[in-house]
Amino acid sequence: MSALQKIVGTAVFLLLSTIAAVAQSNTKNLDELRAADAAWLKTYEAKDVDKAAAFCDDQGSLLWPNAPRVTGKSAIAKATASAFAIPDFKLEWHTDQSGVARSGELGYTSGTYTWTFKDASGKPAADKGKYLTIWKKQPDGSWKVLLDMFNTDLPPN
Amino acid sequence: MSALQKIVGTAVFLLLSTIAAVAQSNTKNLDELRAADAAWLKTYEAKDVDKAAAFCDDQGSLLWPNAPRVTGKSAIAKATASAFAIPDFKLEWHTDQSGVARSGELGYTSGTYTWTFKDASGKPAADKGKYLTIWKKQPDGSWKVLLDMFNTDLPPN
Numbered sequence: 001m002s003a004l005q006k007i008v009g010t011a012v013f014l015l016l017s018t019i020a021a022v023a024q025s026n027t028k029n030l031d032e033l034r035a036a037d038a039a040w041l042k043t044y045e046a047k048d049v050d051k052a053a054a055f056c057d058d059q060g061s062l063l064w065p066n067a068p069r070v071t072g073k074s075a076i077a078k079a080t081a082s083a084f085a086i087p088d089f090k091l092e093w094h095t096d097q098s099g100v101a102r103s104g105e106l107g108y109t110s111g112t113y114t115w116t117f118k119d120a121s122g123k124p125a126a127d128k129g130k131y132l133t134i135w136k137k138q139p140d141g142s143w144k145v146l147l148d149m150f151n152t153d154l155p156p157n
Numbered sequence: 158m159s160a161l162q163k164i165v166g167t168a169v170f171l172l173l174s175t176i177a178a179v180a181q182s183n184t185k186n187l188d189e190l191r192a193a194d195a196a197w198l199k200t201y202e203a204k205d206v207d208k209a210a211a212f213c214d215d216q217g218s219l220l221w222p223n224a225p226r227v228t229g230k231s232a233i234a235k236a237t238a239s240a241f242a243i244p245d246f247k248l249e250w251h252t253d254q255s256g257v258a259r260s261g262e263l264g265y266t267s268g269t270y271t272w273t274f275k276d277a278s279g280k281p282a283a284d285k286g287k288y289l290t291i292w293k294k295q296p297d298g299s300w301k302v303l304l305d306m307f308n309t310d311l312p313p314n
Binding site: 068097101105108110129130150155157 | 218220221222223224225226254256258259260261262263265267286287289291303304306307308309310311312313314
């Protein structure tokens with residue numbers, strides 16, 4: 001084998017290794033993103049305001065229906081506390097679609113939710129719809145919510 | 158200057174050039190993304206269903222309120238045509254926040270909208286709220302909508 005062949009062979013090997021490493025890293029990133037989404041849901045099931053708000057980026061925003069955008073940890077904690085205070089509040093969601101940029105610092109999750117609660121008159125009520133969340137990877141490697149939005153599938157009242 | 162100094166100097170120069178090129182490429186990507194968002198709005202102002210739908214990725218979805226997710230060009234065209242058919246439909250939106258991943262193939266835009274129309278009884282009606290759109294760069298370099306969602310800021314009826 002000539003020196004040139006050795007160099008080309010090494011270059012091809014390095015290129016393929018790099019491609020494999022990037023692909024593996026992206027799968028790992030997506031797994032971690034989906035795990036963060038599932039862990040965020042757990043804080044909703046536990047109605048833990050502080051832990052739920054801690055999943056949001058310092059510049060994170062909630063784009064929830066029937067209210068303007070809410071930005072920053074303390075405003076997010078307040079909005080989350082208001083939701084958890086709704087009688088018999090129970091929210092579940094399921095991720096149907098997710099993705100992470102090749103560079104690994106930006107991703108999204110999207111899916112459906114079901115939400116049950118008691119309305120102002122104390123009557124059981126239910127809503128179902130869809131959500132879309134944008135996540136930003138933090139310097140410590142954790143994923144945090146940059147933007148979170150949802151809306152109902154039900155027809156208007 | 159020693160050979161080692163020359164090598165280190167060259168390496169530092171190449172590193173800084175790469176960082177500058179990546180930063181410039183990201184600014185260009187973000188400019189192109191925001192231009193795509195603005196061009197999409199133009200198709201809404203013109204109520205051009207085909208051109209509006211053409212801004213969506215082949216696997217794109219509309220996550221609009223009061224209906225389940227709508228996926229694919231033909232379903233998107235149908236939903237868009239239904240919106241444009243609302244009497245005196247007029248939609249405007251404004252991008253407040255946007256970002257592109259360092260790898261340049263995934264981005265998002267978010268902002269506010271105002272929407273005026275005539276309701277079922279022919280009375281002028283208005284809505285305002287916020288939106289979040291995820292964009293995917295296509296092999297031809299254009300940005301297309303992967304997921305588009307909005308909801309109202311107004312209190313429930």
